[in-house]
Amino acid sequence: MEKISKSPFKVVITGPECSGKSTLSKQLSEYFEQPWVTEYARTYLSEIQRPYQESDLLEIAKGQIEQEDQLLASDNAIVFIDTSLEVIKVWSEWKYDRCDAFIQEQLSARAVDLYLLLSPDMAWEDDPLRENPHDRSLLFDIYKKEIEALGSPYEIISGHGLIRTKRAIKSIHAWTSKKDQ
Numbered sequence: 001m002e003k004i005s006k007s008p009f010k011v012v013i014t015g016p017e018c019s020g021k022s023t024l025s026k027q028l029s030e031y032f033e034q035p036w037v038t039e040y041a042r043t044y045l046s047e048i049q050r051p052y053q054e055s056d057l058l059e060i061a062k063g064q065i066e067q068e069d070q071l072l073a074s075d076n077a078i079v080f081i082d083t084s085l086e087v088i089k090v091w092s093e094w095k096y097d098r099c100d101a102f103i104q105e106q107l108s109a110r111a112v113d114l115y116l117l118l119s120p121d122m123a124w125e126d127d128p129l130r131e132n133p134h135d136r137s138l139l140f141d142i143y144k145k146e147i148e149a150l151g152s153p154y155e156i157i158s159g160h161g162l163i164r165t166k167r168a169i170k171s172i173h174a175w176t177s178k179k180d181q
Helices: 021-032 040-048 054-072 085-096 101-109 136-150 161-180
Strands: 009-014 078-082 114-118 154-157
Touching: 009 021, 009 085, 009 161, 021 078, 021 114, 021 161, 040 054, 054 078, 054 085, 054 101, 085 101, 085 136, 114 136, 114 161, 136 154, 154 161
Parallel strands: 009 078, 009 114, 114 154
Antiparallel strands: none
16 A cells, blocks of 8 residues: 655744744744754854855755755654745845845745744844844734735734743644644
């Protein structure tokens, strides 16, 4: 008998800089005992030892896709993704007023079961890889419009600490049960 492979439920944790994406991704991974894909941009930017350029965004997108595809090919029930191509697209358009066609095509072609859009209601923490502390609310609105344009389901997650984590867990339970029906 042929084994029928079921793809994992893909949850992308997204939002403006310093909104708790990596922290929440790790917490959800631990709670559900499922893997998470780290934000490839952090790895890439830490390794290049220079300020990034527009062309680096395409390389970041390719690395992000490779990491995601490795886990999405697994037998896991859920895969958590700490930012994905939507971040690269929004950032490219914000900083350079355009986005590479490959990034746009891949973003449209890669289905997401649920976006968790994190509200920027946390205090800003300085980090050498962060660069925009003053426009987080505006960027949040841009992320929301981008996700809506994709037609993907999403939940806005706000609050601090355990409240935020519990809201995310509740959303995931609700959306995974809908998919199972």
